[in-house]
Amino acid sequence: MxxxxxxxxxxxxxxxxxxxxxxxxxxxxxxxxxxxxxxxxxxxxxxxxxxxxxxxxxxxxxxxxxxxxxxxxxxxxxxxxxxxxxxxxxxxxxxxxLCPEYPITPKEHGPDFLLNNRHLWLRSKRQHAIMRVRNELVFGIRDFFYQRNYVNIDSPILTPAACEGTSTLFETDYFGEKAFLSQSGQLYLEPAAAAHGKVYCFGPTFRAEKSKTRRHLMEFWMVEPEVAWMRFPELLDLAEEFVSSLVARVLDRCKHELEWLERDVSKLEPAASRPYPRIDYGDAITKLQGLGYEAKFGDDFGGDEETALSDDSGKPTMITRYPAAIKAFYMEPDADDPARALAVDVIAPEGYGEIIGGSERIGSYDLLEQRIREHNLPREAFEWYLDVRRYGGFPHSGFGMGIERVVSWMCGLQHLREAIPYPRMLNRLYP
RNA sequence: UCCGCAGUAGCUCAAUGGUAGAGCAUCCGGCUGUUAACCGGAGGGUUGGGGGUUCGAGCCCCUCCUGCGGAGCCA
The missing domain is CATH 2.40.50.140 (Nucleic acid-binding proteins)
Structure with missing residues (x-):
């Protein structure tokens, strides 16, 4: 036996x-x-x-x-x-x-009940399949970078100051000092790119935004590559190669899981091959106006607008060259039009929203210093970040990809909360 | 924070202002191939909290709480 x-x-x-x-x-x-x-x-x-x-x-x-x-x-x-x-x-x-009366019976249940029993819900067939897809995606991400000689450099979770403003940060006490939970590892990754060339971090990030939509969590996992000497056009290629290879991998290795989830894979298959459609921000505004939206230059896109802009071919859409004013302080301006930033957002099809945000970073010490001033950021907190430009500045680019949104898209989920083992949402910190 | 919807049995839901019900789950019984099996029986309720209108409130009004969907913000 x-x-x-x-x-x-x-x-x-x-x-x-x-x-x-x-x-x-x-x-x-x-x-x-x-x-x-x-x-x-x-x-x-x-x-x-x-x-x-x-x-x-x-x-x-x-x-x-x-x-x-x-x-x-x-x-x-x-x-x-x-x-x-x-x-x-x-x-x-x-x-x-012997198990006493088990709460999750083989019939329908509401989201509140299931989330209160998340620790048991994980045993259910559907949740089991989703976690398998997530596992494959996570391994695929690490494999992608390992094969391309990237070095994994993880960023700290406890940080002394904001990366992109303090209003959306979780605050905690650090032996009498204020500390914040990280909302991005990027700033810590840029110095590492000067050490190793090609690096990435992969960990949880935290946003105290009071968001209540199917696309938001308070705690989510983000993978962020950062590459020395990489310019904007190559960054677009990297993002495209990255996403398409991950889709191909999951389609290949998670057939059973996608079947259990009743995912229509024909809607996912186009995203496994390159190229992806690319649209300039200015053209996106024009397109939206043509569709009847009241969009004008300088606006950011809402959920509906992102969906309207995304291609119906099943491929993600890459929106490029946003106005610098609505993007982060560290983004490199477009040499042809300094009002624009060399930034890209990748929008998943089927209404799953932005899965990637990235940019070329400012390489110049003087310009970065000026931007920190313009954004009223505390100069002293960014001295170490300025050092990346002070001591051998270099062009570099990177992006961040939210794991749960990608899992959600690949699995065809109605809500992001099923894409992570223990979702942290507004008013929900249990189990 | 704002807008909308909801809260009834362990779960998912019914119930013109007039006796609170069903399916699943649980317990008991039946069936030699079931596929969220099926069939018969039993137990199970302070209708989210508080206040009000009414002869009478699960249902109408006020208020609070909780959840859901969306907006804003973002990945």
Missing amino acids: RDAEIRQLRDLIGQSVRIHGWLYNSRSSGKLRFLVVRDGSGYLQSVVFKPGVEERVWDEAGRATQESSLWVTGRVKEDPRSPGGVELEVADLGIVS
Whole structure:
């Protein structure tokens, strides 16, 4: 008798195995009991036939409640009537821990109830599939950069001052000093780019914005590459190559998960290949005006406008060269039009919104110093950041990509809250 | 912060201002191939809190709380 994971059973037809897991669901029909066991690696229909087992085994099978932890032994058998095509002919069974009435029944539930039970909700099939996709995406991101000789340099979570203004930061006490939870690792990454050339960070970021939409979380994960000597056109190529390769990877390796999620992959497939449509900010305004929006130069885009601008081909849309006035202080101005910043936003299709924001960074010490003044930022807090220009300034570019928005898009989710194991939202800090 | 919607059994939802119900879950019983199985039975309620109108309020009015959807802001 060998222990096995459910995912391996297809290769163990005819053999006797023992499975440890939890009872996902059970059905009975007279002298037959069907126990669907899950072990994290898959789901297994285990069949208990009354005349074929000891009475003790039959009774245990009847006593097991939803989500009771248990082990089953038996012979692995191919059977087209079983979901998955493989089932277990149960020989013996033992309940490890009997589960009292489990809150999440195999019927519909509302979001409030499910979020209050997030720690249990993670066991559900759909949530299981989403976390698998997230896992593949995260590994794909690291693999992408590793293969291109980027060095992972993680930024601090506790920071002394704001990256882009203090109003949206979570504040905490740091031995009598004020500290803030990071809302971006970028400023810390730029010095590292001077050390290693090509770097990236990947970690949680925090925004105290009182946002209540399907596209916002208080705590979300962001991956941010930063590349020395990279100029704006190459940055656009990098973002495009990055996103398209990740889509291709998930489509290739998460077929089952996307199937469980009933994701229409035909809407995702176009995003796996390059190029992506690119539109200049000025042309975007013109396009919006043509569609009847009251957009004018200098406006940022709302959710509806982003959706209107995104291509209906299923590819993300890259919007370039935003007005400098509505973008961050550290962005390099366009040499042809200093009112514009060399900035890009990548908008996911199907209304999933902005997944990437990036830019070429200001390389000049004097200009950066001027921008810090213009934005009324505390000069002393940015001395170290100015050092990146003071000691061997160099052109460099980078972007940030929000992981949950990408997971949400790939999985076709209605809301970002399912894309992260424990979502932190307005008025929700439990579990 | 603003606009809109909602809160009834453990869960998802019904109920003209006039006796609070169903499905699922739980417990008991039945069924030799079920696919969120099915069939029969049982238990389960201070209708979010407070105040008001009325002979009578789950339903109407005021207020507070909680949640949902959206706006703004952003990834």
